[in-house]
Each structure stands twice: as C-alpha cells, then as structure tokens.
Amino acid sequence: MNTARRDAAASDSRASNRAAYQALIDDLLAARQAAWLGGNAATRERHVKRGKLLVRERIDSLIDPGAPFMELAELAGEGLYEGVAPGAGLVTGVGLVQGRACMIIANDPTVKGGTYFGMTCRKHVRAQRFAWQHRLPCITLVDSGGAFLPDQANIFPDEGLFGSIFHNQVGMSAEGIAQIAVVMGACTAGGAYIPALCDEVVIVRGQGYMFLGGPQLVQAATGERIDAETLGGALMHSRVSGVTDHLAENDGHALAITRRLVGELPPMPPLLRPRAPVQAPARPVLDVHELIHPDPRKPTNTREVLRCLLDGGELTEFKQAFGDTLITGFARIDGWQVGVLANQGVLFTESAIKATHFIDLCCKRNVPLLFLADVAGFMVGQQAEQGGIAKAGARFITAMSAAAVPKFTLIIGGAYGAGYLAMCGRAFKPNAMFMWPNGRAAIMGPEQAATTLAMVKRQNLEQGGQSWSASDEEAFKAPIRAQYEAFADARNFARHLWVDGILTPAETRPTLSLLLDLAARVPVEPTRFGVFRM
Numbered sequence: 001m002n003t004a005r006r007d008a009a010a011s012d013s014r015a016s017n018r019a020a021y022q023a024l025i026d027d028l029l030a031a032r033q034a035a036w037l038g039g040n041a042a043t044r045e046r047h048v049k050r051g052k053l054l055v056r057e058r059i060d061s062l063i064d065p066g067a068p069f070m071e072l073a074e075l076a077g078e079g080l081y082e083g084v085a086p087g088a089g090l091v092t093g094v095g096l097v098q099g100r101a102c103m104i105i106a107n108d109p110t111v112k113g114g115t116y117f118g119m120t121c122r123k124h125v126r127a128q129r130f131a132w133q134h135r136l137p138c139i140t141l142v143d144s145g146g147a148f149l150p151d152q153a154n155i156f157p158d159e160g161l162f163g164s165i166f167h168n169q170v171g172m173s174a175e176g177i178a179q180i181a182v183v184m185g186a187c188t189a190g191g192a193y194i195p196a197l198c199d200e201v202v203i204v205r206g207q208g209y210m211f212l213g214g215p216q217l218v219q220a221a222t223g224e225r226i227d228a229e230t231l232g233g234a235l236m237h238s239r240v241s242g243v244t245d246h247l248a249e250n251d252g253h254a255l256a257i258t259r260r261l262v263g264e265l266p267p268m269p270p271l272l273r274p275r276a277p278v279q280a281p282a283r284p285v286l287d288v289h290e291l292i293h294p295d296p297r298k299p300t301n302t303r304e305v306l307r308c309l310l311d312g313g314e315l316t317e318f319k320q321a322f323g324d325t326l327i328t329g330f331a332r333i334d335g336w337q338v339g340v341l342a343n344q345g346v347l348f349t350e351s352a353i354k355a356t357h358f359i360d361l362c363c364k365r366n367v368p369l370l371f372l373a374d375v376a377g378f379m380v381g382q383q384a385e386q387g388g389i390a391k392a393g394a395r396f397i398t399a400m401s402a403a404a405v406p407k408f409t410l411i412i413g414g415a416y417g418a419g420y421l422a423m424c425g426r427a428f429k430p431n432a433m434f435m436w437p438n439g440r441a442a443i444m445g446p447e448q449a450a451t452t453l454a455m456v457k458r459q460n461l462e463q464g465g466q467s468w469s470a471s472d473e474e475a476f477k478a479p480i481r482a483q484y485e486a487f488a489d490a491r492n493f494a495r496h497l498w499v500d501g502i503l504t505p506a507e508t509r510p511t512l513s514l515l516l517d518l519a520a521r522v523p524v525e526p527t528r529f530g531v532f533r534m
C-alpha cells in the first residue's frame with residue numbers, strides 16, 4: 001500500500017472508531033437521563049404539586065452555587081427492578097456545601113415512594129463507606145417508605161444491607177464524622193432510625209414525618225386510631241418527643257438550615273499532599289475515542305491513551321525496558337501526583353516483579369496509585385510456570401492489596417481473571433473504581449469461556465463413546481459467548497455496583513482530580529506488607 005492509501009485507511013479507521021465510541025457514550029447519556037428523571041411524569045407531577053422539590057433540585061439547593069456534584073453509582077439497579085429507573089431510587093454523591101466536601105445521600109420519593117430495594121441498601125452503604133474513608137460529613141435527605149417489602153431477602157438479613165446503614169452511622173459519628181439528616185417526607189419503620197441515629201436532624205413542617213409504625217400498623221397492633229401528623233409529624237417531634245432538632249417551613253428552608261449546620265462544622269482538613277500547577281495533556285482527551293477499536297480483540301496503544309490523560313502527557317517511566325507489558329511511572333493528573341500502573345499486554349513474571357517494586361516505591365513516598373486496567377490476565381504455560389509466575393503474581397497482589405496509599409482503578413479496556421484482580425479489582429477496596437464505556441471485566445473472555453466449556457463437554461462425550469459435530473459444538477458455544485459478553489459489559493458492572501460508575505474519557509481527569517483532592521486530606525498509615533514469596 002502506498003503512503004497516501006495507508007494514510008486514508010488510517011483516517012477511515014480513526015473515524016469509524018470515533019463513531020463507534022460516540023454510540024457508546026450516547027447510550028450512556030440516555031441511561032443517565034432516565035436516572036436523572038427518576039419516577040414517571042405523573043409521579044413527579046404529584047410530588048411537585050405537594051409543594052416539594054424533586055430530588056436533584058434539593059441537591060442543587062443544598063450545594064454551593066455552581067459547585068460540581070460528583071455522583072456515584074447513578075446507574076446502580078438499572079433494569080433490575082420492573083418500572084424502576086436506573087439509580088434504585090437513591091441519589092448519592094459528593095458536593096461542596098459551604099466550601100466543605102460532603103457526602104449527600106438523597107431518596108427519590110418519585111421512585112416507588114423512595115423505598116429501599118436490595119441495590120438501594122448497597123448503594124447507601126457504599127456511599128457511607130466512601131464518606132468514612134474520606135472523612136466526609138454525611139447529609140441524608142430522607143423521603144422514603146423504608147423497605148421495599150417484596151425484596152426483603154436482599155434488604156434485611158445480611159451484612160452490607162439496611163442494618164449496615166445504621167452501623168456505619170454509629171461508627172462515623174463516633175469518629176467525629178458529622179451525620180445530618182433532613183426529614184422531607186416519609187420516614188417509616190426501620191427507616192426512621194436513619195435520622196434518629198444522626199447527630200442533628202432537620203424536619204419540614206406538614207411534610208416530614210417519622211415513626212416506627214405508621215397509623216395503620218398502630219391501629220392493627222394496639223387499636224389506637226391516629227393520623228400521621230399527630231403520630232410523627234414535625235411539630236410533635238420538634239416540641240414533644242425531641243427526636244428532631246430544627247423545624248423548617250419547606251424544602252428550601254430545610255436546606256438553608258442544613259447549609260448553616262454544615263457551616264458550623266470544623267473546617268475541612270488541610271491538604272497533606274502538594275498540588276503542582278496544572279498542565280493540559282499532550283493530546284486532546286477526545287482522541288481516546290479514536291484510539292480504542294470497537295472490536296475488543298484489537299489492542300489499544302496505552303502509551304497514547306496516557307498522553308491524553310496525564311498532565312503534559314508526561315510519565316516519568318520506571319523500568320521502561322523491563323517487563324514492558326506493564327507501564328509504570330510517576331505522573332500528574334490535574335496537578336496531583338500519581339503512581340501509574342497501566343497494562344500494555346499480558347502480565348509476565350517480569351511485569352509482576354516491576355509492579356511490586358513500583359508499588360513499594362509509591363507506598364514509601366506516599367504517592368496514590370492509579371491502576372489503568374486493560375489486561376487479558378497473567379501469562380500461562382510451562383515456561384511461565386517454570387519462571388515462577390505464580391509467586392511473582394502473588395507478590396504483585398500482596399503489594400497492591402497491602403498498599404495503604406489511596407488507590408484508584410479505571411478499567412479502560414478488558415480486565416480479565418487474575419489480571420482484573422491484580423489491577424486493584426473491587427475486592428481490594430480501591431478508594432473508587434470506574435469503567436470507561438468500552439470497559440469489560442470477567443473471569444475470562446467470551447471465546448475462552450466458550451472454548452473451555454466446549455472442551456470439557458467434548459472430552460466427556462468422547463469418553464462415553466459419543467461424537468460431537470462441529471455445528472452442535474458451535475450451537476453449544478454461542479449462548480456462552482453471549483452470556484459472557486453481557487456479563488462483562490460496563491453497564492452490567494455499573495448496574496450491580498461492581499464499580500462506582502462509568503466515566504467518559506472526558507470526565508476522567510476532573511473526576512480523578514476531585515478524588516485525589518479528597519484523598520489528599522486523609523492521613524495515611526505506613527503500609528505493612530504481608531510475606532513476599534521470593
């Protein structure tokens with residue numbers, strides 16, 4: 001091919017990559033739009049006619065004008081509950097209130113009365129854990145019918161569900177992490193303990209009420225006939241029971257009081273890590289769209305991706321010529337120093353050794369780790385095993401798991417098997433974990449899973465003296481491939497809260513910058529590694 005034809009082909013492929021990536025982003029934005037709307041039009045209208053603000057209007061009134069709101073898990077629960085918009089009836093995220101970063105947890109009463117599904121519980125708990133780790137005051141805007149009763153198996157019995165919300169409140173309050181609730185609507189049964197366990201409670205007159213048992217339950221249990229307002233309304237709780245501390249006239253007033261309460265908290269902790277002057281990346285971040293091929297089997301040039309993300313596109317690379325399927329080095333994102341670990345192929349013994357050494361350096365220097373995962377896994381086969389890949393991989397996992405510095409994970413391609421885990425998968429509790437819209441993760445790729453299962457089946461059939469035609473084998477493999485593809489999809493990970501959300505490439509630097517700012521205010525304990533097998 002001559003140069004002109006080669007250039008034209010490259011430009012066509014960049015354009016088709018861009019178009020395919022834009023389609024992924026369009027899908028993501030449509031799902032976000034559904035999450036932002038919450039309940040259907042009739043329910044929203046009924047809510048507004050009651051004189052209440054919609055959940056996102058409440059958040060807008062609470063945070064500082066023009067300040068960003070970093071939403072977490074906005075697509076959790078997508079498609080899991082019939083007739084329920086993505087988000088599981090809860091909005092969670094970090095916003096600035098009186099210049100202080102706070103975790104805001106807000107029920108959306110237009111979604112099934114703001115009740116808690118299993119995913120709503122997990123999302124609330126995840127938001128609390130993030131808040132606890134970063135020592136962020138929690139502001140809970142309560143307007144909820146409590147448990148979504150048909151889903152009790154996923155709400156009631158286990159750790160990480162409704163009861164953990166209370167447990168986390170108690171733990172955070174004990175550590176001086178402020179807990180503020182604003183009762184803006186229903187707050188029934190177990191749900192009433194959410195404000196009751198807060199340090200300070202605001203309630204809206206004629207609108208907010210809280211009780212352990214509603215009027216119907218009270219009548220059934222004791223025969224007493226009583227209306228909701230008398231039983232648990234704002235005036236009763238503010239004047240008689242003393243369950244609430246501040247009486248507001250409406251949503252806007254309640255949120256103004258809450259802002260004043262936040263203003264009385266101790267100041268935001270200072271930065272413990274310096275921030276350098278910000279530089280733009282060497283390449284426009286939207287170039288990422290053309291660097292990623294729609295066919296996930298086509299490799300991505302990670303070094304070029306880094307040039308779109310890092311300040312000045314600069315990476316002070318560590319051991320550049322050794323274990324080169326893992327890129328490691330120091331860089332800055334929006335002025336914040338990070339230790340980058342980014343895949344460029346399968347992990348070999350050398351790459352694992354290099355990762356271990358680099359993580360140790362970052363821990364000694366208190367540099368946050370940024371894992372950019374795009375990895376098929378660790379190398380397999382006789383040569384790799386004889387080279388001790390199992391112990392090199394174990395050292396990598398030991399270092400990554402024990403590292404006490406802040407850790408952030410972004411899946412920028414496919415992250416499979418132990419490769420996903422070693423690149424700080426969810427089990428290793430990164431401070432936050434996101435995927436790009438093209439991101440995928442699974443135990444193995446669809447083709448490998450289908451082939452592995454087909455080989456096992458063929459072996460069994462042949463041992464029983466039966467044959468298996470190529471077409472029957474293909475019919476067996478096709479649904480396995482489809483199932484693995486659906487599982488691995490970024491939207492599936494976001495739906496199940498296996499990641500904190502999906503970020504577009506353009507959202508990546510601002511989000512990481514905010515996260516690094518929050519993490520820079522939390523003192524880090526020295527890292528204590530487990531035994532390194534040599």
Ligand code: COA
Pocket residue numbers: 109111112113114115144145146147148149150186188189190214
């Ligand atoms: N479990 C399951 N579904 C519930 C529910 C619950 N605890 N509470 C409300 N819902 C559903 C309703 O059936 C309705 O569903 P639909 O939209 O499919 O018809 C939807 O949520 C909205 O409820 P609705 O009563 O129409 O809205 P509202 O804004 O007038 O009132 C509540 C909302 C939450 C105040 C009211 O529904 C209520 O009091 N629910 C019972 C609360 C309770 O006793 N909880 C105990 C939990 S331990």
